Amino acid sequence: MPIVAPAESAPGPGPDFPHTTGRVEDARLLAGRGRYIDDLPVGPGTVHAAILRSPHAHALVRRIDLAPALRSTGVVAAYGGRDIAAVLDAFPTIVRKAPPYRAVATDRVRYVGEPVAVVLARDRYAAEDGIAGIDIDYAALPAVVDPDLACRPDAPLLNDESGSNVVWRQQYRYGDPAGAFDAAARVVSLSLTFPKYNSTPLETYGVIAEYLPESDGYQVHSNFQGPFSLLPVMARALRVPENRLRVIVSQDIGGSFGVKAMIYPYMALIAASARLSGRPVKWIEDRAEHLLASSSGTDRKSTLEAAVGSDGCIHAIRVNIRENVGAYLRAPEPSCVMRSLTTFCGPYRIEHGEIDACCVLTNKLPTGLNRGYGGQQHIFSLERLVDRVAAEMDVDPIEVRRRNFLKREDLPYRTTTGSYYDSGDYVGCLDKLRAAVEREAWQAERQRLRDQGHLAGIGFATGIHSAASNIGYVTLALPPDDRRRANYNAQVRDR
Amino acid sequence: MPKSGIDDFAHIAIDPSGRIRVQIGTAAAGQGHATATAQIAAAELGVRVEDVDVIDRVDTEVTPWTITTGSYASRFSIVVAAAVRRAAVKLNAQIRAIAAHALDTTPDRLELADGAVHFKERSNRSLSLRQLAGMVQWNRGEFPLHANIQLHVSESYSAPNLASPDAENRVNAAVTYGFMADAALVAIDPRTCLPRVLRYAAVHDVGRAINPQLIRGQMAGGIVHGVAGALYEHCDYDDSGQMLTASFMDYLCPTSAETPRIFVDHHNVPSPFTELGTKGAGENSAMSAPAAIASAVEDALAATGAHIDELPITPGTIWRLLHEAAS
Numbered sequence: 001m002p003i004v005a006p007a008e009s010a011p012g013p014g015p016d017f018p019h020t021t022g023r024v025e026d027a028r029l030l031a032g033r034g035r036y037i038d039d040l041p042v043g044p045g046t047v048h049a050a051i052l053r054s055p056h057a058h059a060l061v062r063r064i065d066l067a068p069a070l071r072s073t074g075v076v077a078a079y080g081g082r083d084i085a086a087v088l089d090a091f092p093t094i095v096r097k098a099p100p101y102r103a104v105a106t107d108r109v110r111y112v113g114e115p116v117a118v119v120l121a122r123d124r125y126a127a128e129d130g131i132a133g134i135d136i137d138y139a140a141l142p143a144v145v146d147p148d149l150a151c152r153p154d155a156p157l158l159n160d161e162s163g164s165n166v167v168w169r170q171q172y173r174y175g176d177p178a179g180a181f182d183a184a185a186r187v188v189s190l191s192l193t194f195p196k197y198n199s200t201p202l203e204t205y206g207v208i209a210e211y212l213p214e215s216d217g218y219q220v221h222s223n224f225q226g227p228f229s230l231l232p233v234m235a236r237a238l239r240v241p242e243n244r245l246r247v248i249v250s251q252d253i254g255g256s257f258g259v260k261a262m263i264y265p266y267m268a269l270i271a272a273s274a275r276l277s278g279r280p281v282k283w284i285e286d287r288a289e290h291l292l293a294s295s296s297g298t299d300r301k302s303t304l305e306a307a308v309g310s311d312g313c314i315h316a317i318r319v320n321i322r323e324n325v326g327a328y329l330r331a332p333e334p335s336c337v338m339r340s341l342t343t344f345c346g347p348y349r350i351e352h353g354e355i356d357a358c359c360v361l362t363n364k365l366p367t368g369l370n371r372g373y374g375g376q377q378h379i380f381s382l383e384r385l386v387d388r389v390a391a392e393m394d395v396d397p398i399e400v401r402r403r404n405f406l407k408r409e410d411l412p413y414r415t416t417t418g419s420y421y422d423s424g425d426y427v428g429c430l431d432k433l434r435a436a437v438e439r440e441a442w443q444a445e446r447q448r449l450r451d452q453g454h455l456a457g458i459g460f461a462t463g464i465h466s467a468a469s470n471i472g473y474v475t476l477a478l479p480p481d482d483r484r485r486a487n488y489n490a491q492v493r494d495r
Numbered sequence: 496m497p498k499s500g501i502d503d504f505a506h507i508a509i510d511p512s513g514r515i516r517v518q519i520g521t522a523a524a525g526q527g528h529a530t531a532t533a534q535i536a537a538a539e540l541g542v543r544v545e546d547v548d549v550i551d552r553v554d555t556e557v558t559p560w561t562i563t564t565g566s567y568a569s570r571f572s573i574v575v576a577a578a579v580r581r582a583a584v585k586l587n588a589q590i591r592a593i594a595a596h597a598l599d600t601t602p603d604r605l606e607l608a609d610g611a612v613h614f615k616e617r618s619n620r621s622l623s624l625r626q627l628a629g630m631v632q633w634n635r636g637e638f639p640l641h642a643n644i645q646l647h648v649s650e651s652y653s654a655p656n657l658a659s660p661d662a663e664n665r666v667n668a669a670v671t672y673g674f675m676a677d678a679a680l681v682a683i684d685p686r687t688c689l690p691r692v693l694r695y696a697a698v699h700d701v702g703r704a705i706n707p708q709l710i711r712g713q714m715a716g717g718i719v720h721g722v723a724g725a726l727y728e729h730c731d732y733d734d735s736g737q738m739l740t741a742s743f744m745d746y747l748c749p750t751s752a753e754t755p756r757i758f759v760d761h762h763n764v765p766s767p768f769t770e771l772g773t774k775g776a777g778e779n780s781a782m783s784a785p786a787a788i789a790s791a792v793e794d795a796l797a798a799t800g801a802h803i804d805e806l807p808i809t810p811g812t813i814w815r816l817l818h819e820a821a822s
Contacts (some may be wrong), residue, residue: 013765013772014580015538017705023530024549057736112738143736172664193805194785197728199720200748201524225522226565231555242555249553253524256566257720260524292741296730342668363736369567371720375782383786384804387793397790412767418665420656421672422766422774424700429762433676433698436758442680442694449693455683457797459790462676463783465699466669467569467775470657471562472499473668480662483497 029252037206037223037250038284046208047076049273049283050127052117052134053293054109057143057363058156061107061116061136068133069119074126077277078119078134081106088272089237091265093331094477095168095359099159101328101366103237103269109138110158110327111363113293118269120277124284143363147301147324150362158327158361167329168359170477172341174416175352177307180316184307188389194377196299196324198291199370203254205263205285205294211275217244218271222263224249225256229471230264233331237268245271258369262295265330297370298336299324300377304385307352312393312400316352319344319381325359326366333367334359338476340378342417343464347426348386348404351416379463387459397460398434402427405462419466430462497659501570501670504559505578507536507586508647511632513610513625514546517582519575520553522566526777527709531572532579534705535771539583540590541607542624559649569775572705573670574652577770582650593644594622597630655768671766673774674700677718677783679755681791688810688817690792692722695784696758702766702774710776714759717777721784723749729807796820 028034066078081104090100104115119130142156149155150165158165181187208221217240224230224247235245247267253260266283274281285294300323307316325333337357344353390400405426406413413421437443442458449456475483506518517536521528529549537544552558563570591602594612598605598620606615611623631638631646638644660666680694695718704710727747731739740746765772780787789803796803796813799820805812 013703013770014584017534018537018544020530020534020544020706021708023527023709024533024544024547025525025527025529057732112736143734145732145734145736174663174665190802190804195724195728195806196730197724197807198730198746200728200746223524225524225567226553227562227567228553228555228560228564229562232562246556247553248555249520249522251552253522256522256524258567261565261567287743288741291743291746292738339668342666343672347674364732365730365738371717372778372782373568375778376721376724376785379782380786380789380806383783384789387790388802408764416665418661418667419669419672420667420768422768423702423764424672424674425762425764426674426676429674429698429700430676432760432762433678433696436696436698436760437678440694440696440758442678445680445694449682453685455685455795457681457791457794458678459681459787459792459794460676460678461783461787461790462674463786465569465673465675465775465779465782466671467673467777468501468573468654468670468769469568469570470499470501470654470666470668470670472497472657472659472666475498476660476664476666480660480664483660484662 035251036203036254037221040208040221040250042208042282043280046280046282047120047122047277048124048127049270049281050119050124050131051115052131054105054112054114054116056109056138056140057112058141059109059138060141061105061109062139063137064117065135066117068135069130072130072133074122075130076120076279078117078130079273079276080117083276084269084272087275088268089239091233091237091330093329095329095334097162098167098329101330103265111365113365118273120273120281145362145364147322147360147362150360151322165361166358167361168334168477170357172355177316177318177352177354180352181307184315185310186308186392187305188308188392189305190385190388191303192381192384194300194380196296196364198296199257199259201255201257201259204287204290205266207267207270208280208282209271209274210280215244216240217246219246220267220271221248221250222267223253223260224263224267225253225260227261230261230331234264234268238271257371258373259295262368293365295368296365298367302381304381306385306389308389308393312389312395312403314348314350314389314404317350318354321357323357323359324362324364326364327361328366329359330366332474334477335474336367336374338473339374341476342419342473343466344417345415346382346464347406347462349406353416379461383461398430401430401462499659500653500657501563501574502561502651502653503564503574503578504649504651505575505582506647506649507582509624509628511628513623513628514548515540515542516548516550517579518550519579520558520560520564521551521571521575522553523551524566526566526571527706528571531576531705531709535576535579536583539580539587542610546610569777572773572776573769574654576705576773577652578650580770581652582648585648585650589645589648590627593631594627596638597622652770671702671769671774673702675779675783677780677787679787679791681788681795683795683813688813690726690808690813692755692788695755697780698760698762699779700763700774701761701776702763702769703772704761705773711759713776714779715757717779717781718757718784719749719754720781722753722788724806725785725788726807727753
């Protein structure tokens with residue numbers, strides 16, 4: 001009998017998943033048998049890197065003297081920004097106006113903690129001693145950290161060429177927002193500030209890199225979480241095709257939360273150092289470096305307006321976003337703005353919208369992924385707005401949400417921005433939450449706290465949790481004409 | 496070049512001892528992807544979770560990968576899980592085809608359960624996966640040469656409904672859209688103005704839970720991450736650009752002492768667009784908690800009429816709002 005596997009697809013959701021207690025990963029981890037980046041064996045001749053970082057928020061680097069480091073015991077090599085630039089270009093980005101973002105600054109530093117030199121030594125202690133000896137002559141420049149101040153004409157410029165700290169700006173219009181605002185019974189507005197913060201995984205960044213002269217390629221071990229769309233970004237900067245940059249992710253990663261996507265400049269830096277020195281190079285970020293100079297989410301200033309009907313239904317919103325991406329706009333930014341753009345209506349039937357968004361450079365740590373990536377910024381904006389609508393229209397905050405929610409029978413629903421909401425029961429979900437809060441007697445608890453002299457309050461928020469991103473959303477950052485051009489790819493600016 | 500889509504792969508095999516081995520590449524960092532993968536494979540192949548070995552590794556020279564590979568945007572339960580499921584379904588079919596030859600029947604009369612291939616109708620004839628793997632490994636000559644006898648299959652999954660943005664800037668930016676409803680109870684000490692989140696409740700739609708325990712863990716972590724953004728963590732700088740929060744003395748990472756009593760529940764509506772009905776679960780209240788907590792603090796300060804329009808909400812902010820209201 002011929003053996004042919006029947007061509008079976010996988011219709012329907014499939015069988016129930018077997019119940020399991022604990023995780024199959026746990027036994028190994030709990031027994032101390034995890035293999036994190038710092039546990040990996042290193043090859044003979046491996047040297048250890050320490051990174052000298054700028055103490056200035058904004059300064060010209062006039063002169064750098066590496067000689068004292070090279071005289072330091074155990075030091076094998078020391079490289080300034082220009083040395084590294086001999087084998088490592090600036091990282092490409094889709095935003096043409098963005099100033100070059102390099103793994104090590106060359107002639108100018110733009111945030112405290114920016115790498116300015118790297119020292120390789122027989123061990124990390126010797127490497128740290130080495131960087132302590134490096135002498136750099138800085139000429140300090142005025143700094144700016146607030147995105148609104150950075151937008152003013154008299155603000156210190158991070159990028160002299162463009163004449164503005166606004167490196168990216170796009171306006172988006174969906175539906176007929178002007179008509180909806182003309183027809184509104186009331187316009188509710190507010191201005192918001194969302195902070196810059198991070199995720200502090202237990203394990204910091206780590207890289208072990210080697211240059212492979214036989215193939216003119218690199219081998220890089222790292223606790224990189226992806227997205228692997230950043231691999232071409234690294235390969236381009238290292239001037240090799242993608243298949244000459246072998247990335248090996250350590251078997252275990254001690255938390256990532258988005259921040260471990262932004263290890264990529266260090267992967268490239270350690271790889272470049274390996275090439276220059278002809279030695280395998282290992283670098284484990286310390287906690288101080290991580291807090292100062294790894295990555296963070298963006299801080300955002302925004303103003304919002306809602307066109308509200310007399311029944312409390314929101315028909316349109318206008319959003320103005322000033323996104324602070326720090327000292328450089330680096331890939332995958334400005335996706336922090338894009339990620340929530342096409343869900344600007346949240347779970348509500350808001351069919352008209354206008355979004356005016358820009359990314360602003362300031363003298364702060366550059367940004368990147370942080371769990372939620374734009375979601376927390378946008379949900380904060382939208383939910384504060386909805387609470388304000390409830391207050392101004394004198395409607396209960398839960399009731400105003402119920403009125404504005406898309407209903408179960410409305411889904412699947414194509415938002416005015418093109419997102420395709422698959423399914424859901426927002427009213428039912430919120431009712432279940434309210435029932436839980438009532439069952440747990442939160443109102444009584446709030447009253448008890450108030451009776452004791454505390455200030456106490458109960459608040460609600462709802463939101464859309466989009467998942468499994470379409471990489472196409474990133475290109476919303478480009479004008480439609482640029483997006484369609486076959487040759488429009490991320491560019492290396494200053495090769 | 497226009498860009499669109501998201502996809503990933505899974506490889507699944509039976510080793511000579513009859514154990515199932517699944518290979519994925521997610522660059523995981525503690526999410527429990529191996530556990531969920533083992534559950535999906537076990538469900539489709541009729542074996543126990545502990546009979547599945549999962550190798551989750553990315554090595555771009557050795558393992559398959561795509562531009563969208565990685566652990567971000569809550570993609571595992573939608574993309575990688577679907578690839579695992581497809582690979583397992585395909586291996587299931589392959590196993591039945593091989594077993595049909597050995598048992599002199601047709602694949603449609605067979606099913607996999609309890610680590611063996613059985614007849615759907617009651618019969619005392621069956622073939623354990625160990626026997627089947629052993630036959631193929633050690634006695635390959637008994638099978639027809641032209642037959643497609645492989646105990647390993649690869650599958651990929653590419654999500655539907657995703658195109659590049661159109662000329663009007665419209666794009667479906669994700670495969671699936673879950674929903675979150677959160678509530679926070681906040682108390683503020685009137686003397687120190689210190690806010691505390693005492694209770695937090697979250698009811699989310701994750702479509703379908705592969706592993707409810709893992710999702711509860713994700714949600715607890717997301718809530719604490721959101722509490723951090725609302726009240727504690729801040730990369731703060733002075734006007735000259737010096738960072739003021741460069742150590743854990745100043746960068747306030749919440750600990751168990753700052754963690755509220757957490758209530759978590761679900762109100763799931765399976766996604767019609769994803770292979771398993773799943774939606775995302777990885778980011779959850781990390782996105783919604785800052786808004787819920789701001790709302791709760793505003794309620795706590797309702798007597799003052801103050802608005803909470805800025806995070807983090809520090810004791811200093813609350814003191815200022817209280818004193819502005821008093822004067």
